Amino acid sequence: MTTHVTIIGAGLGGLMLARVLHVHGIPSTVYEAEPSPAARSQGGMLDIHDYNGQLALEAAGLMDEFRGLVLEGRQAMRVLAPDGTVLFEKADDGTGGRPEVQRGELRQILLDSLPAGTVQWGHKVSSARTLGEGRHEVTFADGSTVVTGLLVGADGAWSRVRPLLSAATPEYTGKSVVETYLFDADTRHPAAAKTVGGGSMMALTPGREIFAHRERGDTLHAYVGLSEPQDWFAVIDFADAAVATARIGQEFDGWAPELTALITDGDIAPVLRPLYALPTGHRWDRVPGVTLLGDAAHLSAPNGEGANLAMLDGAELGKAIAAHPDDIEAALTEHEQAMFPRSAEAAHLFDGADADGIDSDNITVHDLVTAFTRQEQST
Numbered sequence: 001m002t003t004h005v006t007i008i009g010a011g012l013g014g015l016m017l018a019r020v021l022h023v024h025g026i027p028s029t030v031y032e033a034e035p036s037p038a039a040r041s042q043g044g045m046l047d048i049h050d051y052n053g054q055l056a057l058e059a060a061g062l063m064d065e066f067r068g069l070v071l072e073g074r075q076a077m078r079v080l081a082p083d084g085t086v087l088f089e090k091a092d093d094g095t096g097g098r099p100e101v102q103r104g105e106l107r108q109i110l111l112d113s114l115p116a117g118t119v120q121w122g123h124k125v126s127s128a129r130t131l132g133e134g135r136h137e138v139t140f141a142d143g144s145t146v147v148t149g150l151l152v153g154a155d156g157a158w159s160r161v162r163p164l165l166s167a168a169t170p171e172y173t174g175k176s177v178v179e180t181y182l183f184d185a186d187t188r189h190p191a192a193a194k195t196v197g198g199g200s201m202m203a204l205t206p207g208r209e210i211f212a213h214r215e216r217g218d219t220l221h222a223y224v225g226l227s228e229p230q231d232w233f234a235v236i237d238f239a240d241a242a243v244a245t246a247r248i249g250q251e252f253d254g255w256a257p258e259l260t261a262l263i264t265d266g267d268i269a270p271v272l273r274p275l276y277a278l279p280t281g282h283r284w285d286r287v288p289g290v291t292l293l294g295d296a297a298h299l300s301a302p303n304g305e306g307a308n309l310a311m312l313d314g315a316e317l318g319k320a321i322a323a324h325p326d327d328i329e330a331a332l333t334e335h336e337q338a339m340f341p342r343s344a345e346a347a348h349l350f351d352g353a354d355a356d357g358i359d360s361d362n363i364t365v366h367d368l369v370t371a372f373t374r375q376e377q378s379t
Contacts, residue, residue, distance in 0.1 A: 003328060004029065005321065006148035008128075008138065008161050010119050012103075013294035013310030014154030015110035018118055019060045020318025026325075030114075031138070031146070033124035033155075037111060042104030044221040045074065045213050046307050050097035053308035056315035065109040066101070071216055074100035076199030084195065084256030092199055100199070102216055103307070125160040128153075134289030134328070136164065150321075150328055151290040154314065157276055159296035165284040170276035173301045175227045177273045178248050180266030182220040189220065189265055191258040196220055203259055208251060212262050222262040224248060224270075233272055241269035277301050281344045283336070291332045293317060298343035305346040313339055 005021055007014045010032035018028045034040065048054055048066070057066045075092035111119065124141040128151065131137055136151045138161075153161025157170050185193035193214075195201060200213040212222040226232075226248070238244045248270060249263045263270075278299045291297075294310030317335040324331040 003149040005150045005152065006138065006146060007031070007152045007154055008125055008159075009153070009155035009294075009296070010034070010107075010111075010121075011154060011156060011294065011310065012107060012110065012307050013314040014152070015107065015114070015119075016056050016060060016311045016314030017152060017154065017293065017318050018314075019062070019110055019113050020056075020315050021321065022114060022118070023059075023061055024318065024322035026318075026321060028118065029146075030119045031123040031125065031140070032119055032121050035122045037108070037119075037121075042102075042107055044103060045071070045100045045215055046103050046106065047075070047098035047100050047304060048106070049305075049308050052305070052312040054097075056308075056311035059315040059319060060110070060113065062109055062113060065113075066106070069101040069105045069109070070099040071101065073198045074200070074214060076197055078195075078197050078199075078201040080195070080201060080203040080256075080259065082203055082205055082252075082255040082259065084258055089197075098304075100213070125155065128161050128164055130164055130287070130290075136290055149289055152317070153290070153292040153296040154294055154310070156295045157299045159292065161290065162292060162296055164290050165287050165292060166282065168278055168282055170278055170299050172230055173275045173277050174229070175225060175275050175301075176230070176233055177275060178224040178226070178244075178263075179271040179273060180222045180224065180245075180263060181268050182222070182262065182265060183218070183267045185214075185218050185220045187218075189261060192220060192261040192265065193218075195256075195258040196262075203255070210252070210255075210259055210262055220262065222266075224252075224263055226251060230274060233274070236272075238270065238272050244270050244272075275301055280347045281340070283340045286329070286333060286336065288329060289332075291317070291335060293335075293339070297339060298347070300343075300347040303346070309343055309346055312342070 005028035007017055007028055007030045010030050014030050018030050021028045057063050073092045075096040077090045079088040081087055126139050126141050128136055128138045135149050137145055137147050139145050153159045182189045182192055196212045196214055202211045207227040209225040212220055215221050236244050236247050245264055249260055252260050282298055293313035320331040320334040
């Protein structure tokens with residue numbers, strides 16, 4: 001195979017593709033908009049499932065490195081009522097199939113597994129166009145270009161590669177999440193730390209939820225979900241941390257103080273993250289020399305599957321290219337025909353779900369236990 005693979009986006013999916021290609025002796029270049037690996041925080045914790053994310057890591061030959069990142073005990077789960085009553089609790093006995101790791105640390109082992117120079121930092125894509133005969137040109141913000149016979153868009157929700165294949169764009173899901181962090185929680189925020197426990201905690205009512213988990217280094221990371229139109233959030237001044245915190249906290253008036261502390265006692269300014277999704281079952285007709293993976297292909301409301309699917313997409317595409325070194329179209333067809341139903345099935349796993357995979361508009365304790373069990377046992 002002489003075609004050099006051009007990958008846009010150095011997230012987990014793009015890096016996994018580059019790694020699996022490298023394992024098979026196939027060269028690639030990853031172009032990333034961020035100026036360096038440390039340009040921004042890489043987010044919180046991920047549960048890496050034994051039926052998708054871990055399969056990708058096995059294909060990449062990185063299972064030993066992955067096991068070294070696992071945070072023991074973080075698969076524990078608690079469900080609380082707004083008054084703080086424990087409705088459901090499951091300990092981490094070490095047998096679960098979704099061990100937790102820090103996203104940034106997982107990304108780093110992928111970066112460390114690639115030859116020097118594979119990732120080209122500071123290359124923000126401004127546009128991409130088809131040249132014909134399976135070739136495409138990518139233009140970067142600095143005016144430079146690259147022409148490739150195999151282009152892979154792994155560039156997330158607002159992909160610049162997607163328009164080559166599809167006119168679909170992400171739409172607001174009707175819900176946003178406000179992120180907060182509490183540091184040194186056991187000593188500085190003991191009530192909240194006790195409430196979250198050793199793993200994850202969720203408390204939900206219709207249209208309102210607090211989900212939190214314990215990260216490395218005694219840090220609590222909370223996601224405060226509110227089902228409201230974007231205009232509702234637009235009038236809140238998130239540039240003023242005190243004002244934003246107070247306004248969001250008002251929406252949880254009457255909740256137990258150990259729960260609302262996850263909002264009001266944050267050690268950083270609250271961060272607003274609107275949630276978007278592509279149409280469920282998003283797909284496109286085969287276009288020679290280009291494809292998508294991860295959120296660029298099948299962005300959905302958060303349900304615990306996104307990062308796992310992106311890595312599996314990358315690994316499976318890498319394996320398909322290696323299996324068809326002289327027939328790129330066969331490789332891309334194989335990738336897409338497997339990815340389309342896989343991503344659609346994952347999106348339907350928790351139809352109407354919130355960020356934690358549970359519909360808080362029609363919630364019962366039975367629903368919470370059932371949804372949690374389904375996430376544990378999905379295959």
